[in-house]
Amino acid sequence: MLDASEALCTVEGILSASMYGGMLKEFSKVKPGKLVELIESAASIFESEKQLVELEGSVLMVGDTHGDAISSAAAFKVEADAYLFLGDYVDRGPYQIANINFLLSRKVEEPGKVVLIRGNHESPLMNYEYGFYWEVVQEYGSGIYELYTKLFSLMPYAVIVDSSVFAVHGGIARGLHSAKDVLKLAKGDVIPSDRRAFELLWNDPDESIDLFAPSPRGGNAQLFGRVALESFLENSGLRAVIRAHEYFPSGLRIYFGGKLVSVFSCRYYPSTQPKAVLYSGRDWEVVQL
Numbered sequence: 001m002l003d004a005s006e007a008l009c010t011v012e013g014i015l016s017a018s019m020y021g022g023m024l025k026e027f028s029k030v031k032p033g034k035l036v037e038l039i040e041s042a043a044s045i046f047e048s049e050k051q052l053v054e055l056e057g058s059v060l061m062v063g064d065t066h067g068d069a070i071s072s073a074a075a076f077k078v079e080a081d082a083y084l085f086l087g088d089y090v091d092r093g094p095y096q097i098a099n100i101n102f103l104l105s106r107k108v109e110e111p112g113k114v115v116l117i118r119g120n121h122e123s124p125l126m127n128y129e130y131g132f133y134w135e136v137v138q139e140y141g142s143g144i145y146e147l148y149t150k151l152f153s154l155m156p157y158a159v160i161v162d163s164s165v166f167a168v169h170g171g172i173a174r175g176l177h178s179a180k181d182v183l184k185l186a187k188g189d190v191i192p193s194d195r196r197a198f199e200l201l202w203n204d205p206d207e208s209i210d211l212f213a214p215s216p217r218g219g220n221a222q223l224f225g226r227v228a229l230e231s232f233l234e235n236s237g238l239r240a241v242i243r244a245h246e247y248f249p250s251g252l253r254i255y256f257g258g259k260l261v262s263v264f265s266c267r268y269y270p271s272t273q274p275k276a277v278l279y280s281g282r283d284w285e286v287v288q289l
């Protein structure tokens, strides 16, 4: 059983945004030619990845960053074999362009060590309404936004961490019998056409239900309960799910007696303490970003 709340460490030296000033400037103002190169290099890596990526060893897992490039940079100060970002890099926060460009540049530098899965905000459906589309259009024009859109469509949906944890942005989905089913989902859908793909990005856990129920988020999003989660884990031969997608001021919530961990990593929500989770030797450690 997880008891992540007991193991809390603080990333050394994370005192203020000022120490990240240079990085924020560098990645907010990438020259257009270089940016096209960066997006296209990262897109071709995403294209070559399976829809379900596998990571071994110690893995630092980061939840929604939503324009918080400081949390993304701070994550790399934690020692780990791999870095897994659970989606929602853009929209809402102050450094959306810097955040996605920083992460893409880390991805291109070490493709096997840095994994970026897709969140529900890696989609034009959300970007028109929540900020990223206009930020990009004002800074670079709509042609660059189209490149980001294509890149988002190629990001993988989920990861198996250390043969034991299923990592995804939203949660498990109706009709998805086991983790292996994720491999069959199409890549390159700008708007996920498969209901199961959509639900991986949008669903939330709810301890008051057993199976699935309509989510207050609307659309086709669902809430999933303990029975649905336990049968998915059993069919997949896995012990837990790590996901993001929900904001908690403490940055972390543990559901279903430790079978699901929800992490949130953006400091620009009210009184947030952004967290990440280090999964190492099948143990969890909570990290303050």
Ligand SMILES: [Mn+2]
Pocket (backbone or CB within 6 Å): 064, 088, 119, 120, 121, 169, 244, 245, 246
């Ligand atoms: Mn989300």
